[in-house]
Every structure is written in C-alpha cells, then in structure tokens.
Amino acid sequence: MEPGIPVPLLPERTFSFTMEDYEQRLVHLSREVVERVAAEQGADLTAGLRFDHTTPPSDQSVRTWHNTVSLISHTLRDGTPGRLLHAEMARLAAASLLEMYPQQRPARRSPEGTALSVHVRAAVEYVNDHARMPITTSSLARHLDVSLRALQEAFQRDLQTTPNAYIRQVRLDRVRQELLSSEPTAVTVREVAAGWGFAHLGRFAQQYVAEVGETPMATLERSARDSAAD
Numbered sequence: 001m002e003p004g005i006p007v008p009l010l011p012e013r014t015f016s017f018t019m020e021d022y023e024q025r026l027v028h029l030s031r032e033v034v035e036r037v038a039a040e041q042g043a044d045l046t047a048g049l050r051f052d053h054t055t056p057p058s059d060q061s062v063r064t065w066h067n068t069v070s071l072i073s074h075t076l077r078d079g080t081p082g083r084l085l086h087a088e089m090a091r092l093a094a095a096s097l098l099e100m101y102p103q104q105r106p107a108r109r110s111p112e113g114t115a116l117s118v119h120v121r122a123a124v125e126y127v128n129d130h131a132r133m134p135i136t137t138s139s140l141a142r143h144l145d146v147s148l149r150a151l152q153e154a155f156q157r158d159l160q161t162t163p164n165a166y167i168r169q170v171r172l173d174r175v176r177q178e179l180l181s182s183e184p185t186a187v188t189v190r191e192v193a194a195g196w197g198f199a200h201l202g203r204f205a206q207q208y209v210a211e212v213g214e215t216p217m218a219t220l221e222r223s224a225r226d227s228a229a230d
Contacts, residue, residue: 008101038181118159
C-alpha cells in the first residue's frame with residue numbers, strides 16, 4: 001500500500017496490516033452497487049468481483065477518486081439527501097473505484113485458437129466492447145468499412161454464424177452475467193433485458209432459454225440462492 005492510493009478490500013477475505021505513522025480511511029461501498037455498475041460496463045462477474053491489484057491505478061484515476069469522495073462527502077454533510085441523490089452518489093463512487101481497478105473483461109465469444117480473418121476479429125472485438133450500443137449488421141459493416149455481403153460471408157466462414165446472431169449471443173451472455181450478479185428484489189428481468197437491447201420480453205425469453213438452457217427468472221432466482229448460501 002502507498003499513501004494516497006486506495007486499495008479495494010473485499011469483506012470475505014482476511015487482511016493484516018503493519019502500519020507506522022499511518023492514517024487509514026475506509027470508504028464502505030455496497031457490493032450490489034459495485035457489481036451493478038461493473039456489469040453495466042460489461043465486466044464478467046460470473047466468479048464475483050475480482051479486482052486486479054497487480055496493475056497500479058493511473059494518476060488520473062486516483063485524482064478522480066479523491067475528487068469524487070470529496071464531492072460525495074460535502075454533498076452528504078450539507079443535509080439529508082433524498083433516496084435518488086444518495087443512490088447516484090453510491091453509483092458515482094462505484095464508477096470511480098472501477099476506474100482505478102477495473103474488473104476482468106468479459107470472455108470473448110470467439111473460440112480459443114480459432115483463426116479469424118482481420119475483419120471478423122475486428123468485428124468480434126467491437127461487438128464485445130460495445131454490446132450495449134444499438135449495433136446492427138449494417139452499422140457493423142460501415143464501422144469496418146466493408147460491404148454487408150462480405151461481412152456476412154466472413155462470419156459464416158469463420159464462426160459458422162451470422163453477425164446478427166453473434167451480436168445476440170454476446171448480449172444474452174451479458175444479460176446472464178448481470179442477472180447472476182443482481183438481487184431479485186432490486187431488478188426485474190425486463191429491466192436487465194431492455195438494458196442490453198431486448199425490447200420484446202417474450203421473444204427475448206425464448207432466445208435466452210435456447211441459448212442458456214434455463215429461463216432468465218431461474219437465473220435471477222439462482223443468484224439469490226447462491227447469495228443466501230454465501
């Protein structure tokens with residue numbers, strides 16, 4: 001640990017400290033809020049929160065954290081904040097923490113060792129990094145500066161699927177990750193699905209069952225059971 005540089009500590013782990021002339025300040029954040037913000041950023045939370053302590057945070061992210069904590073402190077001290085403002089302050093703190101110590105990136109949908117063409121590899125990376133965006137096969141082709149037909153043929157040749165099907169698979173993965181990290185009392189399946197671009201709940205549920213092998217509600221309820229077991 002270095003003075004002035006925050007370190008994330010998870011409650012289920014045990015830590016011991018040897019300190020000399022050291023003032024320790026603790027900021028307690030809700031795991032639920034941190035997990036939700038991380039999931040919105042596309043983090044893979046199937047194994048829970050996993051901060052990378054091996055890479056030191058950037059100077060800018062540390063300054064942002066201290067400025068954020070100062071802003072929150074002044075805001076909360078100035079009066080009794082409403083529920084909405086308090087929730088926004090919690091999300092702001094979680095986002096600032098994740099800026100310093102991001103979670104692992106979601107697993108790519110392309111199989112390990114698969115030889116991909118340049119355009120398909122670029123498309124895979126773009127879809128995984130921008131899954132929340134309104135991506136279509138046409139917009140993906142424009143982004144890569146290739147023809148629609150060439151992109152479709154490349155996906156069929158390299159991944160035996162279509163660009164639209166691949167985009168849907170990635171988004172279904174992200175929905176599953178978010179459901180597994182959410183509390184059933186805090187979110188609904190409809191809200192999570194809509195956040196990943198699924199507007200029609202019935203069609204989404206059918207696609208989810210076909211891809212994951214269980215209903216989205218079953219995934220959300222399993223998350224609650226796992227949390228209770230912990």
